[in-house]
Structure formats: C-alpha cells, structure tokens
Amino acid sequence: MTTPESMDHQGTTARPWGLRTLAVHAGQAPDPATGAIAPPIVATSAFAYDDFDVGERRFNGQAPGYVYSRFANPTVAAFERKMAALEGGESAVGFASGMAAISASLLGLLKAGDTVACVGTLYGGTDGVMRSLLPRLGVSVRHFRSVEALCTGLEAGTRIVYVETPSNPTLEVIDVRQVARMAREAGAISVADNTFATPCLTQPLALGVDVVVHSATKFISGHGDATGGVAVGSAELMGLVRSAGMGQLGGCLSPHEAAMLLRGLKTLPLRVDAACTSAEAVAHWLQSHPAVARVYYPGLSMHPGHGVAVQQMRRFGAIVSLDLRGGRAAARRFLDGLRIVTQAVSVGDADSLACHPASTTHHGMPEAVRLANGVSDALVRMSVGVEDTEDLLADIAQALARV
Numbered sequence: 001m002t003t004p005e006s007m008d009h010q011g012t013t014a015r016p017w018g019l020r021t022l023a024v025h026a027g028q029a030p031d032p033a034t035g036a037i038a039p040p041i042v043a044t045s046a047f048a049y050d051d052f053d054v055g056e057r058r059f060n061g062q063a064p065g066y067v068y069s070r071f072a073n074p075t076v077a078a079f080e081r082k083m084a085a086l087e088g089g090e091s092a093v094g095f096a097s098g099m100a101a102i103s104a105s106l107l108g109l110l111k112a113g114d115t116v117a118c119v120g121t122l123y124g125g126t127d128g129v130m131r132s133l134l135p136r137l138g139v140s141v142r143h144f145r146s147v148e149a150l151c152t153g154l155e156a157g158t159r160i161v162y163v164e165t166p167s168n169p170t171l172e173v174i175d176v177r178q179v180a181r182m183a184r185e186a187g188a189i190s191v192a193d194n195t196f197a198t199p200c201l202t203q204p205l206a207l208g209v210d211v212v213v214h215s216a217t218k219f220i221s222g223h224g225d226a227t228g229g230v231a232v233g234s235a236e237l238m239g240l241v242r243s244a245g246m247g248q249l250g251g252c253l254s255p256h257e258a259a260m261l262l263r264g265l266k267t268l269p270l271r272v273d274a275a276c277t278s279a280e281a282v283a284h285w286l287q288s289h290p291a292v293a294r295v296y297y298p299g300l301s302m303h304p305g306h307g308v309a310v311q312q313m314r315r316f317g318a319i320v321s322l323d324l325r326g327g328r329a330a331a332r333r334f335l336d337g338l339r340i341v342t343q344a345v346s347v348g349d350a351d352s353l354a355c356h357p358a359s360t361t362h363h364g365m366p367e368a369v370r371l372a373n374g375v376s377d378a379l380v381r382m383s384v385g386v387e388d389t390e391d392l393l394a395d396i397a398q399a400l401a402r403v
Contacts, residue, residue, distance in 0.1 A: 019086065019199070019200060019269050020269045020270070022082075022085050022086055023082075023086065023265050023266055023267070023268050023269050024266050026081065026082045026085035026086065027078050027079070027080070027081030027082030027083075027084070027085055028078045028081070028082065028262065038259070038262075038263070039074075039075055039078040039259065039262055040074075040075065041075050041255050041256055041258075041259045042069075042073055042074045042075045042255050043255055043256065044069060044073075045068065045069050045070075046067070046068055046069070047065070047066040047067055047068070047069075049065065049067065055067070069252065069255065070246055070250055070252045071242075071246050071247070071252075072246075073252075073253075073255050073258070074255075075255035075258045075259055075262075076094045076252070076253050076255055076258040078258070078262060079094050079228075079230070079253070079258040079261050079262050079265075080092040080093060080094050080230070082262065082265055083214075083216075083220075083230045083232055083265075084232055086199040086265070086268075087194070087199045087203055087204075087205055087212050087232040088199075088203050088205050088206055089205050089212065089232035089233055089234070089238075090233070090234050090235045090238070091232070091233065091234065091235040091238035091239075092230055092231065092232040092233075092238065093230065093231050093238050093241050093242045093245060093246075094216075094228060094229070094230050094252075094253035094258060094261075095228060095229035095230060095231070095245060095251045095252070095253055096227065096228065096229065096251045096252060096253055096254070096257075097215070097217065097227055097228065097229050097251070098125075098195065098213070098214060098215025098216065098217060098218070098228075098229040099125045099126075099129075099215075099229065100229050100245065100249070100251030101213045101214065101215070101216075101229030101230055101231045101245070101251075102125075102126055102129065102193070102213050102229070103129055103133075103245075103249070103251070104231070104241055104244050104245030104249055104251055105191060105211055105213055105231045105241050105245075106129065106134065106160065106162075106191075107137075107244050107245075107248075107249065108240045108241040108242075108243060108244030108245060109159065109160060109189055109191075109211075109237065109240055109241070110134070110137075110139050110159055110160065111139075112137060112138030112139065113138060113139075114139050114140070114159035114160070115139070115140040115141070115142060115155065115157065115158045115159060116130065116134060116139060116140070116141045116142070116158070116159065116160045116161075116162060117141075117142050117144060117150065117153075117154055117158050117160070117161045117162070117188070118130055118141065118142070118143050118144065118162045118163075119144050119146070119147060119149075119150050119161065119162070119163045119174055119179060120144075120145065120146065120163060120164065120165070120167050120172045120174050121164070121167040121168070121169075121170050121172055121373040121374065121375075122162075122164055122167070122168070122193075123164060123167075123168040123193070123195075123361070124168075124357075124361045124362040124363070124364055124365055126162075126164065126193070127362075127364075127365055127369075128364055130143075130162075131369075142158075145372075147174060147175050147178055147179060147182075150179065150182060151182065154182055154183075154186050154188075155186070156186050156187060157186070157187065158183075158186050158187075158188045159188055159189065160188055160189050160190075160191055161179060161182070161183035161186070161188045161189070161190050161191070162190075162191045162192075162193075163176065163179050163190070163191070163192050163193070164192070164193035164195075164196075165192065165193075165194075165196075165197065165202075166196045166197060166298055166305075166309075166317055166319065167196075168195075168196065168319075168347075168357075168361070168381075169296075169319075169321050169357045169361065169362070169375060169379065169381040170296050170321060170373065170374040170375065170379070171196075171296045171297060171298055171303075171305075171317070171319060171320075171321055172304075172305060173298050173303070173304075173305025173306075173308045173309045173312075173313075174305075174308070175308045175311075175312070176192055176202070176204050176207045176208075176209060176312055177207040177208055177312065179192075179209075180204075180207055180208030180209045180210070181208060183210075184208065189210045189211065189237070190208070190209045190210045190211070191209070191210065191211040191212075191213065192204040192209045192211070192212055192213070193212075193213050193214070194212045194213070194214055195213075195214050195215045195218050195219070195347075195348075196218075196219075196317055196319055196347070197313060197317060198214075198219045198220070198268065198272055198348075200268060200269050200272040200273070200314065200315075201272065201276075201313045201314045201315055201316075201317060202312055202313050202314070205232065205233070207312060210233055210234070210237060211231060211232070211233040211237055211241070212231070212232045212233065213229065213230070213231050213232075214229060214230050214231075214232075215228075215229055216228035216229050216230050216261050217229070217346065217348075218346060218347050218348030218349075219268060219271070219272060219318075219347070219348035220261055220264055220265055220268060220348070221260060221261055221264040221348070221349075222264040222267065222268060222271050222348060222349065222350060223260075223264055223349060223350055224344075224346060224349040224350075224351065225260060226257045226260035226261050226264065227257060228253050228257050228258070228261050229251075229253075231245075271350060271386055272315075272318065273315070274386045275318035275384050275385060275386055276315040276316065276317060276318055277389065278318075278384045278385075278386075278387070278389040278392055279297070279299075279316070279317060279318045279319065279320050279384040280297075280299050280315075280316060281389050281393065282320050282382070282384055282389075282392060282393065282396065283295055283297035283299060283300055283320045284300070285393055285396075286320070286322055286396070287300065287302075289400055290325075291324055291325055291326070291330065291334075291400045291403040292322050292323070292324060292325070292400070293322075293323040293324065293325045293378065294322065294323040295320065295321075295322050296320070296321035296322065296323075297316065297317075297319075297320050297321075298313065298316045298317060299315075299316030299317075318347075318348070318383060318384045318385075319347055319381065319382070319383055319384070320381075320382045320384060321379060321380065321381045321382070322379070322380055322382070323376060323378045323379055323380075324378050324380060324403060325378075325403075326378070326403060327376075327377050327378045328356075328358070328359075328377035328378065330378065330403045331356050331377065331378060331379070331380050332356070333399075333402045333403050334380060334399050334400060334402065334403050335354055335355070335356060335380065335399075336402075337398065337399035337400075337401075337402040337403075338354060338395060338396070338399045339395050339398070339399075340352060340387060340391055340392060340395040341353065341354050341382065341392065341395055341396070341399075342354070343355060345360045345361050346383070347381075347383035348383060349383065349385055350385050350386045351385045351387075352382065352383060352384050352385035352387055352392060353382070353383045353385070354380060354381065354382045354383070355380070355381055356379070356380060356381075357375050357379055357380075357381050358370060358375055358376065358377050358379060361381075362375045382396075
C-alpha cells in the first residue's frame, strides 16, 4: 500500500497534496500490526531495546528507535509529522502546551547575553516570558511597536526576532515576510506565533520565517478537549528546541493528547473555513452598531493591516475583537448577556467563545503596557465557532441590546 510517508506528502502525480488532504493523511498511515486507521495511542513511559549495545546506541543518537516518552513517542511523532507537513517544515516538536512550545523555542535558541526583538502586541503569557523570565536569565528583550520601528531599531547581533500575527487580542497584522527578511539580514532567527492564523491561512515558513510556534490547544485541537503546543522549523533548529524542551525542561506532549490533536487536525481546514465565513459576517455587522466604538478584524478595509493581510492570509481569521462604548461596565453587560457564545478565555473551538482580555488573558500585564498595546477595559475578544451564522448574529444582537 502507498502511504503518505512513502509519497513524501504527495499524491500519485507530481502535484503536491492540498491542505485538506494533508490534514487527513500526512504523517500517518494504517497501523501495520492491526490495520487501525487512527494512529494507536502508545501509552508507555519507556521502550524495551534488544540488548545493551542497542540501548546505548539509541540513547546517544547513533541508532533509530524510541527509548523514553519524554524524548519521543510514536503517537506524538505522528502529530509532529502532520504539523510539519501542514506548515511546510522539515521537522516539528510537540509540547504539553503552547507556552511550553514558546518557552522551549526561546530557551533552546538563546543564551545569556543574547537579545530578543519583539514586534507588536504579544499574548499575555508570552509577554510575561519576555518581560520577567528572560531578563532574569541574562537575555535582553527589546519591544518594537511596529515593523517600521523595527526597521530603524533592529541591531546586528540580535539572536531572535519574535512576532505574533494576527496578534492577541487586537489582531494587529505584521508583515511576516518583511520581518523575516530583516531578521535574516541582522543574522537573527525569526520566530512567528501562528496560533490565530493556523497553516490554513498563513504559512510563515514559506514567507521566510525560521520557526513557527502554535498553541495546539486552540484551532489545531478545535474541540476544547486537549492541551498542547508545537514548534516547526528546520531539523537543525528543532533539534535544539527538542533538546531544551524535552531533555532539560521536560514539557513533553502526552500520547493521549497527541491522539486528540491528530483527530482535531483532520477537520482543521473545514472548521477554519466555516468559522472565517461567520467571523467576516459578524465583523461587518458590528461596524454599524451604535454600542460598538471599534471593530478589530483584518478583513475590514478600515483595519490598518488589511493590505498586509490580503497579501499573506488566505482568509482573515475567526477572531473578532471590539471596543464597546461604556468601558468595562458595558463589556460586563454584553458578555453576561450572551447565550450561544460562551464566556471562556480560549479560542479556536467549534463553540464560539468570548472574553474580556483586560481582566483575563492580559491581566498580568502592567496597566501602562496593556493600554499602550490597545487592550483597554472596553475590549472584548470573540472567537467565532462553527454555529450557524444567523444564530450567532442574533445572539450578539440581543446581548448588545443590554449594553
């Protein structure tokens, strides 16, 4: 039987597989022992080896094979292969969470005395690593509000340039190709958080980025029932990330979670496409509502990053943020009034979710930094799911009526 691996993620002709086919087939094949179509969950902590010499060679990397699930596991490996195929990378490393993937990527590629340049708004957890953890380890972090600021301020010798696009929660769209080019010219490694866009909408590696990270808990899982993360890049860089993330930090992905993520990935393009359709309708409808002061969505022509989004995104995503007239009190009334949309801090689920970032995902940010990044008390972030568009619009309308 011809398998995805034997065809190098291509079909029987010279034409590469499409994204939906990759999502279903890449990285896995029916189990040769049983014929099971779904990858078996290999729930073991350790793996037997034939003799003393085999064990020694496996542990020092001279022979293939599994030795300990903290380092590698067959179910996790299937997830890693599928993510590498979807992002167009050589290699991937699965982690226990998105923050584990981000932290291991940074710590695996940095040393004391290095500098990291961050561009635009960052997720609260990532911002905490940049502002609190890395400086304690002797790593300097410079924050740039825009690509234009990076153009004039990026110093030669910078080790990593880090970007998140669209950003969380204000949906800034950073020109990934330009950032990757500037990083390369400065001798730096570019790292992009692709959680919000997913490989369905943007493939940063194809735009010149060196490392892509995801919170797999979000769109990759898609059902709110698994926690994980992943980093994708060259085999060389992923070797460093795996060594730090698994060997030193131990942030390994459980085989049970990997199986859930593999299941979620099969419908990723379908879910993202359906959610984008509803998000576009929601964003355009919100623009004319009197209770809404501003809508943040890259698909709107008035969005500052719309032109860049048209160039680097296939569609404009499933996240819509809005500023409500009336500040925190209005945000509270709106969120408490929702019935179909659930109050929760995650994104990317089949269920539509909404939250108040200032009091949840970004509450740990210093207030001045939070406000400078546009995360006001009036801001609400919505992750649009796969429900019927008309039902979502009706729910949002009745909740806004309370505002």
